Amino acid sequence: MLHKIPDTALAPEYAGMIKPIEACVHCGFCLPTCPTYSTMGDEMNSPRGRIFLIKETLEGRINSSDIEPFIDNCLGCLACVTSCPSGVEYGELITPYRDWAESKRKRSTTEKLQRFALLKTIPYPARFRAASRIARIFKPIARYLPKEFGAMMELAPTELPPKIDFKGHYPALGQQRGRVALLIGCAQQTLAPRINAAAIRVLTRNGIEVVVPKSQGCCGSLAMHIGESQEARQAARKNFDAFPTDIDAVITTAAGCGSGMKEYTHLFSGQDEDQRTQANAFSSKVMDICEYLDNVGFIPPKKNESTAIKVAYHDACHLAHAQKIRSAPRKLLTSIPGIEVLEPDEWEICCGSAGSYNIEHPDTAKILGQRKVSNLYATGADLIATGNIGCLAQIEFHSKDKKAPIPLVHTIELLDGEI
Ligand code: SF4
Ligand code: SF4
Secondary structure, eight states: OOSSOOGGGSOHHHHTTHHHHHHOOOOOTTGGGOHHHHHHOOGGGSHHHHHHHHHHHHTTSSOGGGGHHHHHHOOOOOHHHHHOTTOOOTHHHHHHHHHHHHTTOOOOHHHHHHHHHHHHHTTSHHHHHHHHHHHHHHGGGGGGSOHHHHHHHHHSOSSOOOOOOOOSEEOOSSSOOEEEEEEOOSHHHHHOTHHHHHHHHHHHHTTEEEEOOTTOOOOSHHHHHTTOHHHHHHHHHHHHHHSOSSSSEEEESOHHHHHHHHTHHHHTTTSOHHHHHHHHHHHHHEEEHHHHHHHHOOOOOOOSSOOOEEEEEEOOHHHHTSSOOOHHHHHHHHTSTTEEEEOOTTTTSOOSOTTTHHHHOHHHHHHHHHHHHHHHHTTTOSEEEESOHHHHHHHHHHTTTOSSOOOEEEHHHHHTTOO
């Protein structure tokens, strides 16, 4: 039990922080898998250190401002959850803590502007497209800009693919086996709409009817993970209204969105009963595309010839650590004749993308991005596959200087059988 702040003294949305703090036995097994501990090497930048610092802050022994750098450095990758033998759910601590601490925080004007720019552009495809065009102009002078904006300009894509306007409904082909609604995402819609197109083809070919709600928007994960819970709830409520309820699942092809939507139960824990019920009902239907296809029984694409392809599979943290989905993508990929899945070293270490982390912490993200790329390239693969748009963008960015770049695809593109 926390000494000075019993759970009754915390608002309901923050009471869940107590359990992970109490469950931690300070064994340190999580330290080697933590990307910040492994790059910075100090206890305060480890999961165990952060849990202790948050406990001290909630008990009033230190100020939240004293621990801001260590909390900010955390990628929220949840590798510490996978490696913890005591079952400490660190995600149930860091997300509400960030929200709790945000209201007490004094941010600089440039920080405020950066967060405003992130929250008001990335979740809106039209604005994101316009912002990318502007960012391209500033790319050559990115290094001279304040660091809060330099990384934003540097990471902006040099060109964007044509927009795809999805229909609202795609009937199942052959015998119908299910009906789902697809979250097309925000950043993904701008950066790689081909991923959703492949998802629709795979689902319908597998006998699944697909609804693409027209009025859907961002799932709110980006806002949630930087401590802007109110903004995240607003986004979620919009989707509660937009998505039909007579479906088997809400499908996403973005690991970050999937893990965020599965966290709605925590996000709405302090809201009224109606909202909690709605959030729980929505959240319980959320499934990653690989999780769903594995559940219904994936029918691999028919190919005239099976070409041998060695695929290095990159586990997105929000799929592997946050949603515990590791075997389904591998099982689905290897069900296609000719595909061999290769395992890179340090699979559990984040690539440095982590929502907007590579924009907010470009130096650490660069170290992690380069480390990930070198582990993936060391496999000798013909292709790299992963299940998250953020990882795709980060790996692509840090592969750009390679003399012989290895093609990079979303897992669903391989399951589509067109590659
Ligand atoms: S492994 Fe789990 S119990 Fe051990 S220090 Fe890390 S979070 Fe705490
Ligand atoms: S979420 Fe990732 S970065 Fe944060 S403490 Fe856990 S392992 Fe380290």
